[in-house]
Amino acid sequence: MILNRSEQPLIKDIESFNISKAPxxxxxxxxxxxxxxxxxxxxxxxxxxxxxxxxxxxxxxxxxxxxxxxxxxxxxxxxxxxxxxxxxxxxxxxxxxxxxxxxxxxxxxxxxxxxxxxxxxxxxxxxxxxxxxxxxxxxxxxxxxxxxxxxxxxxxxxxxxxxxxxxxxxxxxxxxxxxxxxxxxxxxxxxxxxxxxxxxxxxxxxxxxxxxxxxxxxxxxGSNDWSSPETTIDMQYAIQTETEQRVFIEKPEAVQSAVRIGKILVNKDHADYVGLTVLNCILGGYFGSRLMKTIREEKGYTYGINSLYVTFSSAGYITIASEIGTSVTNNAIDDIYAEIELLREELVSAEELSRVKNYMLGEMVRMFDGPFAQAESLISLLEYNLQYKHFNETIEKIKSISSTNILELANQYFEPSSFHQVIVGKLE
Amino acid sequence: MHLHKSMVNFTRFQLPNGLKVLINEDITTPLVAINILYAVGSRNEHPDRTGFAHLFEHLMFGGSANIPSFDEPLQMVGGENNAFTSNDITNYYITLPADNIETGLWLESDRMLALDFSEKSLNVQKNVVMEEFRQRYLNQSYGDIWLLLRPLAYKVHPYRWPTIGEKMEHIQEATLSDVKSFFETHYAPSNAIIAISGNINASNGFALVEKWFGNIKSSASKKQQIVPEPAQTEARTLTVTRKVPFDAIYKAWHIPSRLDKGYYVCDMITDLLSSGKSARLYQTLVKEKKLFSDINAFVSGDVDAGILVIGGKVMKNVPTETANLAILEILSNLSQTPISARELKKVQNRYETNLLLSQTNALNKAMNIAYFEMLGDANLLNHEVDKYCSIAPSDVANTAKAIFTEQNCSTLYYMAENN
Known part of the structure; x- marks a missing residue:
């Protein structure tokens, strides 16, 4: 038999997988x-x-x-x-x-x-x-x-x-x-x-x-000898985003600049959350992301660049992070903003969207690989008072999201001027 | 100990082209892990082209003869992958949902068959690796310690340079013909081991490996002779000054090779010294005497004779010589007073725990199986804890006495500029 090496073996979709619920x-x-x-x-x-x-x-x-x-x-x-x-x-x-x-x-x-x-x-x-x-x-x-x-x-x-x-x-x-x-x-x-x-x-x-x-x-x-006066007051704090959107901290001896670009986003209980995780993944959430492709794999400006979507109990934020050679820091930052713009202007291709979805579903399978991973996943629910059905809803949302949805989310949330940027290092 | 319960079982097979295949069935996971080890590392580099094995690892992701992108088809089936290069090996690994194992084998076999060598890919990856060099070694405080310690401890053996390379110029100078000849010399099936762990039936696994790897031509890879490091005969010291907030001390002693009994004793010594909060260095030097803010001991873990390293950051206003003498005092104590049965049992319990823990993860198992097969026999993996458990207190004292001599030691004083 002659092997056809240029064609990928049959792809088996991740339809569903077993999410063991903890009693x-x-x-x-x-x-x-x-x-x-x-x-x-x-x-x-x-x-x-x-x-x-x-x-x-x-x-x-x-x-x-x-x-x-x-x-x-x-x-x-x-x-x-x-x-x-x-x-x-x-x-x-x-x-x-x-x-x-x-x-x-x-x-x-x-x-x-x-x-x-x-x-x-x-x-x-x-x-x-x-x-x-x-x-x-x-x-x-x-x-x-x-x-x-x-x-x-x-x-x-x-x-x-x-x-x-x-x-x-x-x-x-x-x-x-x-x-x-x-x-x-x-x-x-x-x-x-x-x-x-x-x-x-x-x-x-x-x-x-x-x-x-x-x-x-x-x-x-389990015993009752372990309680406390019920004085716990739930503290409330208001987010006060600084008005200064660009901060540059000069380090004359740096050979690379550390860069962060990001903004506040919704957290896990918001209807747009899952869609935004897909958008973030396309931009910089995995090795094949647009930022990695452009800034590392095409131009060689950095060893790594990623975009992380962090959530807490009462807020979330996205942060693009990289360390970039000082001679190309400015070019790389321009490229980052260009990638953000592109998401707002052009539909993601069906091929790219399907790759990102499958990658994310694979990540979900990894989240339930073995007892300790399952415990971590459970904790990620408890932190937000979510139920197990959140996982199935997430899977369904990932599967059903369209390129148009992504474009809309990018336009709603990724206005480039709403991003805050910090550079620590040197600009040449 | 009831270690029979916690063996890693595997079946083994060798293709006519020399590729070794080992499979561990584990139906408790929905995934499979595929690990491919090539027995080539920075030890195989020419002294004027250091860092090459690692640069080559980067090029392995730039597309192969029949597949333009390595990552994209893998992402399409929910897979993830990465690789690392050490002094001794270059190791590539994939985890993916078990149903899609064939995509992983298809990708790995095509890049073993032939890479898509291109000038552009080489130039980009040279830049990426130079940024990695800057990020890890130059742009952060204490980042260049390994660049200094290795050539101090080794004078002859290629372990004297780190896997990233001795200097950036070596990476810059790499050519496409270097790349091609490196591939031909080292990326042959007979120089590789593939280990698979996860939700896969072994005979199906072998059939798929045979399908994708069976017709890759074997090539005669020449076994490279590496001159062993001669015994060190006098103490070596290097003092450097850097813009860092605190002084640091790093000390290295030569130890036996990976499979020697002495290696296991040395590894155990590092656990006695620095594993956990009850360990000797932490208790004495951080908590009691307050000479260090942190201090660690570890063995380099190389195949050939390696080094045992103790290093840490000295507390402000403590003279480095005082800190150095305090380390030596702990080591002399180790060689003079036999450790108690309880302390010995403590580290042995630690090994048993770590072994059980390492078996809860398919990727971990696949990596270990491949690594020990490279050392000579994957089944060695199942005797590791026995080896640690057969160590007696007198072995620890004798080995400490033999290793921790002045003439076997290299010391790096890494001084803060304004102190």
């Missing part, structure tokens, strides 16, 4: 507990999600410090005892704070879950934020912050979100070096008491989660 139950204290018992391996992952992100802090860095210092000591155990005990059983403990929520995540072999949970319960419920540990924490993180501040791409990212949301808004607020000095144990204890308790918590377990694991998680986290 859930309420623990006696009211915590919603979700479990995905899908694993063929002996690993288990447990994630605790608290409404304790930056949004809820009244002073810079407090949410971050509380989350990251849970592990630094309790009334019963020292920082070293905690770390050594969890690590002895092969447990990986992770801490993460974003704009809206804070997370503690544990990955371990299920045979050691009981031993490890003893310690995890204690650090989540009874951290003491010891003075000496806080001192070390401040100095270490302040120094790491100073290193980060020398990176042009970090400066561009920070300045860009400040331009979009304003310095008074939790999504745009800029951290200063002196903020580290202001942290105190009292503050951390106060924030912890207010936001790390049953009413602010959801638990998600994935992997090998059988009866025994469910019971032991309930034993440690």
């Amino acid at each position: 859930s139950l309420l623990l006696p204290n009211g915590i919603p507990f979700y479990y995905l018992n899908t694993g063929s391996s002996e690993m288990i992952k447990v994630e605790w999600m608290f409404n304790a992100g930056n949004w809820h802090q009244s002073q810079s860095l407090v949410a971050f410090a509380v989350n990251n210092m849970l592990i630094e000591g309790t009334a019963r155990y020292s920082s070293l005892q905690i770390a050594e005990s969890i690590e002895f059983y092969g447990g990986h403990l992770g801490f993460h704070v974003d704009k809206d929520n804070a997370f503690v995540s544990l990955m371990c072999m299920r045979k050691y879950l009981p031993q490890i949970l003893e310690f995890v319960e204690d650090i989540i419920k009874n951290p003491t934020f010891p003075e000496l540990e806080l001192e070390t924490f401040k100095n270490k993180h302040k120094q790491q912050f100073q290193v980060e501040q020398t990176k042009l791409k970090s400066i561009a990212r920070i300045v860009h979100t400040r331009m979009l949301f304003g310095n008074e808004h939790p999504y745009g607020c800029v951290v200063n070096e002196t903020d580290f000095d202001q942290l105190s144990c009292m503050q951390l204890l106060g924030f912890h008491k207010q936001f790390y308790h049953a009413k602010c918590c959801k638990i998600i377990a994935s992997g090998k989660v059988a009866e025994a694991e469910i019971n032991i998680i309930e034993e440690h986290f």
Whole structure:
């Protein structure tokens, strides 16, 4: 048989795929507990999600410090005892704070879950934020912050979100070096008491989660001894986009400029959201995107350029990010705006649109590949109070969107003069 | 340990043209991962053309003999792909919905058959790679550490330059005839291993691989002789000054090659030193003595004799010599006092956890199967944890004593300009 190498083998469309829903139950204290018992391996992952992100802090860095210092000591155990005990059983403990929520995540072999949970319960419920540990924490993180501040791409990212949301808004607020000095144990204890308790918590377990694991998680986290005075006020902030649309920060020794171009967009619960993710994907959301093709693959101006659509609980934004050789920075920026214009002027071809749709559907399949990916996908729903049907609706919307829809969305949302731009580096 | 439960099973097959094929069936995922490893890396470069293997990797995405675009047909079936180049290998991988595996094999086979060599594609990718060089190594603080540390630790072996290349001029000077001869020498089926993991029946998988790769001509690839790095006989030190906020120290010691028992002991030493918050370097130097803001230990993981590196950023106002001596004190402690059974068990539990974790992902499995097959036998993968678990406290002390000598050490002092 002679192979026809110039013709692609038969394409099988992604019609639908199995989205395993996590069963859930309420623990006696009211915590919603979700479990995905899908694993063929002996690993288990447990994630605790608290409404304790930056949004809820009244002073810079407090949410971050509380989350990251849970592990630094309790009334019963020292920082070293905690770390050594969890690590002895092969447990990986992770801490993460974003704009809206804070997370503690544990990955371990299920045979050691009981031993490890003893310690995890204690650090989540009874951290003491010891003075000496806080001192070390401040100095270490302040120094790491100073290193980060020398990176042009970090400066561009920070300045860009400040331009979009304003310095008074939790999504745009800029951290200063002196903020580290202001942290105190009292503050951390106060924030912890207010936001790390049953009413602010959801638990998600994935992997090998059988009866025994469910019971032991309930034993440690289901009781009523873990609540707080109901004083949590939902803070409200107004977005105050800066009027200055172009910021240039000169770095005479740069060999590349870090560039960010973007604007505020709707978030996940808006009817236009899915359409805008398709539009963003065409522009710069995957390797075959228009920005990658023009600016990297045709002109070689950069190692990489992408357009990211970021969403939070109460807003979203699009940000085009790249590091570009200083001698071609201006050309590349002109090309970026030209690509935005083009989306508003010409219909996307059927071939390109179908490629983007299939790529995005493939991404959805990857979002449900294995228990841990499924848990992440579930968390992405919980962050926005969405239901599982959101995924099927997303799939249907991606499949049904037309080139005309894309053109309309581009005209409605992608007015070039509405984009904010920051360049950190050098212009030649 | 009950490792029989957590083996990665695979079936193996070799095509007449020399291509090795290994398949791991995993019906728990809707995807398949296809990993193709070519046994060529920056070690195979000419000293005047460093960075070439990596530049070549970029050219592999510029279209092949019968298919103008590599990425587009793959995106059309919901697939994703990428690649990396190391000192020893160039590794290409795809994940895609299992039903569309044939598109992946079609694409990979065509670029193994022949690339669409073009002057334009070469020129663009030279620029892209030079921007990558700038982005990763020149335009950020501490970015050039590997450009400095490698030639300090190696004087003879090609590991002395990084995969991005020794300097940008080498990338700039690459020609289309270099590209063609590199392809002919190194991209033969007999120099490649394909590993597939995911929702695929092994016999169907073999049939499809045979269909698309079976008629690619084998070519006699010459095994390149690489001169081993001679033993280091005296301490080496390099001090540089850069516009960075804090001083940093990087130290490198030569260690045995990848399959030597000593390699596993060295790797375990790096875990004792820096895996997790209870590890020695973090506890002593970051928390107790407050000499570093961060410090790490790791092995380079190369096939030939590699290096063990300890490096970190020194806290403001701490003299680098004080910081250096504190590292040496921890290492001397390691060679003098045997580690406790509990500390040993801690790192062994870590290996077991990491092994189980690595098996939850099809791409990870496909990469590992191909890598260990390149080392000699994919089944070595299933004995990795046994090797770590057979290490005794005395092995750790003896190896530490043998490795951490002054004459085996290269130290880079990376000084902040205004300190």
